[in-house]
Amino acid sequence: xxxxxxxxxxxxxxxxxxxWRLNEQNPGLRIACIERGDxxxxxxxxxxxxDWEVLKSSSYSPFPSVRKAKADYEIDDAGSxxxxxxxxxxxxxxxxxxxxxxxxHPSDFRVRSLDGVAEDWPISYKxxxxxxxxxxxxxxxxxxxxxxxxxxxxxxxxxxxxxAVGRILGPALNRLGWHWWPSxxxxxxxxxxxxxxxxxxxxxxxxxxxGAKSSVDVTYxxxxxxxxxxxxxxxxxxxxxxxxxRVTGIQVLKQDGTLHTLGARIVILAANxxxxxxxxxxxxxxxxxxxxxxxxxxxxxxxxxxPLGYVEAKFDEELDTDKGPQGCxxxxxxxxxxxxxxxxxxxxxxxxxxxxxxxxxxKAAMDxxxxxxxxxxxxxxxxxxxxxxxxxxxxxxxxxxxxxxxIKPGVIDRDGMPAVKVDYRIDDNTxxxxxxxxxxxxxxxxxxxxxxxxxxxxxxxxxxxxxxxARMGTDPTTSVVDPRGECHDVMGLHIFDGSIFxxxxxxxxxxxxxxxxxxxxxxxxxxxxGY
Numbered sequence: 001x002x003x004x005x006x007x008x009x010x011x012x013x014x015x016x017x018x019x020w021r022l023n024e025q026n027p028g029l030r031i032a033c034i035e036r037g038d039x040x041x042x043x044x045x046x047x048x049x050x051d052w053e054v055l056k057s058s059s060y061s062p063f064p065s066v067r068k069a070k071a072d073y074e075i076d077d078a079g080s081x082x083x084x085x086x087x088x089x090x091x092x093x094x095x096x097x098x099x100x101x102x103x104x105h106p107s108d109f110r111v112r113s114l115d116g117v118a119e120d121w122p123i124s125y126k127x128x129x130x131x132x133x134x135x136x137x138x139x140x141x142x143x144x145x146x147x148x149x150x151x152x153x154x155x156x157x158x159x160x161x162x163x164a165v166g167r168i169l170g171p172a173l174n175r176l177g178w179h180w181w182p183s184x185x186x187x188x189x190x191x192x193x194x195x196x197x198x199x200x201x202x203x204x205x206x207x208x209x210x211g212a213k214s215s216v217d218v219t220y221x222x223x224x225x226x227x228x229x230x231x232x233x234x235x236x237x238x239x240x241x242x243x244x245x246r247v248t249g250i251q252v253l254k255q256d257g258t259l260h261t262l263g264a265r266i267v268i269l270a271a272n273x274x275x276x277x278x279x280x281x282x283x284x285x286x287x288x289x290x291x292x293x294x295x296x297x298x299x300x301x302x303x304x305x306x307p308l309g310y311v312e313a314k315f316d317e318e319l320d321t322d323k324g325p326q327g328c329x330x331x332x333x334x335x336x337x338x339x340x341x342x343x344x345x346x347x348x349x350x351x352x353x354x355x356x357x358x359x360x361x362x363k364a365a366m367d368x369x370x371x372x373x374x375x376x377x378x379x380x381x382x383x384x385x386x387x388x389x390x391x392x393x394x395x396x397x398x399x400x401x402x403x404x405x406x407i408k409p410g411v412i413d414r415d416g417m418p419a420v421k422v423d424y425r426i427d428d429n430t431x432x433x434x435x436x437x438x439x440x441x442x443x444x445x446x447x448x449x450x451x452x453x454x455x456x457x458x459x460x461x462x463x464x465x466x467x468x469x470a471r472m473g474t475d476p477t478t479s480v481v482d483p484r485g486e487c488h489d490v491m492g493l494h495i496f497d498g499s500i501f502x503x504x505x506x507x508x509x510x511x512x513x514x515x516x517x518x519x520x521x522x523x524x525x526x527x528x529x530g531y
């Protein structure tokens with residue numbers, strides 16, 4: 001049996017941050033990270049090729065049900081209102097994310113106290129503040145200081161240029177008296193630590209060949225590997241092993257089809273809210289018949305996915321919406337906090353977007369019957385393309401027991417593990433919230449001079465933000481891990497990813513996932529002598 005001090009499962013946002021921090025603080029430890037995928041080659045990213053939009057909707061799709069790559073595992077989301085997105089490779093979902101990088105608000109950790117719903121986190125924004133700042137530095141976050149929606153955020157690179165989105169929608173937001181601010185972006189806007197700066201190519205969510213987008217394969221992993229962390233790729237964690245109430249290691253499947261046991265004093269799961277729940281549920285053993293660390297029955301429960309809607313409108317002038325990071329321009333938190341007069345609790349982000357590529361734009365226009373084949377097709381397309389502004393309404397969804405991840409007995413994938421089943425339904429509070437956001441979005445577009453404002457949602461193919469399923473708390477009967485990220489039921493078994501979120505906020509979770517992973521890494525370091 002190969003023995004390590006610490007094994008981390010998953011090399012994405014949380015796993016990479018933990019690998020670097022634990023190694024930096026404990027250089028004498030033998031630390032390994034297990035990744036079911038492999039390294040990606042930036043030279044192969046879709047945006048290096050003319051057919052990049054075809055690849056974006058096939059081999060580089062964020063949805064495994066479309067991509068069907070060797071490293072993917074089966075996810076049955078037919079019973080879900082939202083399709084699940086993930087990416088299995090070194091760097092995980094950060095390879096394909098847009099780089100929009102806001103923090104949680106302080107209020108997001110206190111929704112029970114403030115609004116009487118869900119539960120408060122057992123930690124606060126203040127606990128994570130220094131780790132947000134550390135992660136901003138490590139990830140080369142750009143933005144503008146002084147946003148009144150947040151406590152002070154300092155030390156940022158210059159913001160990504162807002163382009164026509166900011167030039168047109170910013171004044172309209174001002175006229176309405178609504179909050180807005182340039183996006184916080186995990187994108188290097190100037191050369192930093194050997195990385196090139198952003199050149200406004202645009203399709204960040206197909207991978208960044210420039211290396212300007214801060215995916216963890218170019219931020220945390222080079223430092224972790226230099227420090228001696230061992231990264232085992234093409235290696236699938238099938239289950240966590242435990243005896244007498246404490247973790248002993250993991251069982252893995254190698255690329256050649258052989259099974260191996262890797263021993264460890266400490267195991268950290270960082271495989272996202274779907275993958276982590278899957279591993280725990282598949283790790284049932286004597287004394288843990290319903291899955292490991294699941295005495296509460298909450299493993300896989302309380303899945304949160306941020307239901308999404310879109311608003312767009314046409315403008316007479318040709319715009320520069322094909323230039324710059326698609327997901328990073330400006331945003332508004334005007335409707336982020338609870339206002340009882342709106343008829344729902346909590347709130348949403350207005351996330352303003354640049355345009356899509358020409359093929360995607362043409363296909364969407366044809367689906368809406370704005371464009372059809374035949375004589376004059378290209379002239380009609382020229383009157384549409386680069387003349388729209390759009391926004392996403394990112395809704396906070398509250399945790400519900402019925403929204404869950406489970407495994408499908410009898411349905412075994414090529415890794416010898418049960419397939420995953422996702423059941424997720426949007427509740428009435430979120431539907432009211434989304435309806436309000438779509439209405440306010442149309443109002444803003446009209447104020448900005450847009451024509452034919454269109455709003456639609458919820459959008460099914462939008463399950464990028466995976467949260468919940470192993471939540472944090474002080475009570476073992478109502479949570480899976482304690483405030484230090486250790487499972488109540490199994491000594492030495494920790495979870496550092498978005499699984500442990502108590503609530504989901506109304507913003508993209510990547511920044512908070514990483515700040516939390518760094519915080520929990522230090523919590524673990526402070527008591528390593530006890531293992």
